[in-house]
Amino acid sequence: MCGEVSHTSPETFPLTDTTRGVFTAMLVYCSLVNDDGYASYCRAERFFNSKIQLAHERVKEFYRTDQNVAPDADGISDIIVSFDCAWETRGHQSHIGLAFIVEANTGAILDKQVLCNLCSVCERKRQSLPANDYANWFLSHTHCSKNFDGPAGRMEAEEAQRMFLRSTDFGLWYAYFVGDGDSSAYRSVRFIYGPDREVVKYVSVNHVGKRMGTRLRKLKGTLTTPVTTRTGRVMRRSLLACTLINKNIDLSSRLSTLALKRSIKPAWRTCGRTQRAFLLSFFQRFLGAAPVLSRCADSWCFYNTARAAGRVPRSHSQENLFLRTVPPAVLQEIRAVYEDLTKDDLLSRCLPEYTQNPNESLQSKVWRKCSKSKFAGKLSAVLPMEDTPTLISNCRSRGGSESELQPELSDASAAAVTGL
Numbered sequence: 001m002c003g004e005v006s007h008t009s010p011e012t013f014p015l016t017d018t019t020r021g022v023f024t025a026m027l028v029y030c031s032l033v034n035d036d037g038y039a040s041y042c043r044a045e046r047f048f049n050s051k052i053q054l055a056h057e058r059v060k061e062f063y064r065t066d067q068n069v070a071p072d073a074d075g076i077s078d079i080i081v082s083f084d085c086a087w088e089t090r091g092h093q094s095h096i097g098l099a100f101i102v103e104a105n106t107g108a109i110l111d112k113q114v115l116c117n118l119c120s121v122c123e124r125k126r127q128s129l130p131a132n133d134y135a136n137w138f139l140s141h142t143h144c145s146k147n148f149d150g151p152a153g154r155m156e157a158e159e160a161q162r163m164f165l166r167s168t169d170f171g172l173w174y175a176y177f178v179g180d181g182d183s184s185a186y187r188s189v190r191f192i193y194g195p196d197r198e199v200v201k202y203v204s205v206n207h208v209g210k211r212m213g214t215r216l217r218k219l220k221g222t223l224t225t226p227v228t229t230r231t232g233r234v235m236r237r238s239l240l241a242c243t244l245i246n247k248n249i250d251l252s253s254r255l256s257t258l259a260l261k262r263s264i265k266p267a268w269r270t271c272g273r274t275q276r277a278f279l280l281s282f283f284q285r286f287l288g289a290a291p292v293l294s295r296c297a298d299s300w301c302f303y304n305t306a307r308a309a310g311r312v313p314r315s316h317s318q319e320n321l322f323l324r325t326v327p328p329a330v331l332q333e334i335r336a337v338y339e340d341l342t343k344d345d346l347l348s349r350c351l352p353e354y355t356q357n358p359n360e361s362l363q364s365k366v367w368r369k370c371s372k373s374k375f376a377g378k379l380s381a382v383l384p385m386e387d388t389p390t391l392i393s394n395c396r397s398r399g400g401s402e403s404e405l406q407p408e409l410s411d412a413s414a415a416a417v418t419g420l
Helices: 017-033 041-065 120-127 130-137 152-170 182-190 205-222 246-263 270-287 302-308 328-340 345-346 358-369 379-385 388-396 401-407 411-416
Strands: 077-088 096-103 109-114 173-179 200-203 224-229 236-237
Touching: 017 077, 041 077, 041 096, 077 358, 096 152, 120 130, 130 173, 152 173, 152 182, 152 200, 173 182, 182 246, 200 205, 205 246, 205 328, 246 328
Parallel strands: 077 173, 173 200
Antiparallel strands: 077 096, 096 109, 224 236
């Protein structure tokens, strides 16, 4: 039965909450009675590998024709890639982690890796057989799902190392790494090509906005004062409990990200300009006092925009200027968070304006067919990763919803992507 089950598609097997559970149950059953589960696995693997090889050649052509980057004497090209890791289940107890390597300019998928630290067949045999019999059986167990011996937290670095080491087999150097600001993967691959060939890191623009939200939430929990309740109990209350609510923190995160994206223009990519735009998202939106309005850009500030258009500006009471009531001492702490995120070292790694949107888009397509609440074996993640619609659609994408923010491709580079 399991050997004849074919890979499903949304058209033939719509994955609602109910059918996703049926799909997961099928995978669990197949993983217990048959090592492979799907007869189509080998066909999907061969198809994926053929497309990956084609992607490598077209990416090389893109760098030669569009970027004027010639290969070195060994025929290896330096390229920019984005990396992101995701786990099947939430928390640090996940048994499966997956990651993609995507070329940052074209969105072409260059490599993928799935790590699994649990094989259900091995666990079942280990419980039912004596130690000697299990050792003999394991010698013939050629299709073990377990390919990593370690906790879920170490999967990200391991996946990055394996894919970066394979890059030379494809004739590529992953010379520039686009990832999270605190990614452990970059630390593991920084000098993977040798001490004299450091991998340069670029920070995803979206991650800076996420870091803003994280820092503000941490600050909210740090700035506390003791208060006495009606029952006489002494407890600590945040000074920003009524000001930095989740809605306002999310708003500040979005506006700071938008300020970065608007300030990163090909004509004037400088840290000073970007830093000024980032700080303006703090001044003009949240303070709104008259002396500060002089710092606002005409096209960003609602007050200056209305005056430039000959309209009467709206009252500040109609805007969400929630920091106007914050004491000056506390306001300086919030401003310090903004200034810390505008240091030249961080902004210089954001100026190319690369994001991890292609990686996140790929992962979302995988999780649509793979349960995130129940472990179903490594194949439950491998097969959706090698699904034809997922591969084709994402090889042609250049950044999901953020594609309009990236430079337009020329005819040669567009052919390098759409030809996949």
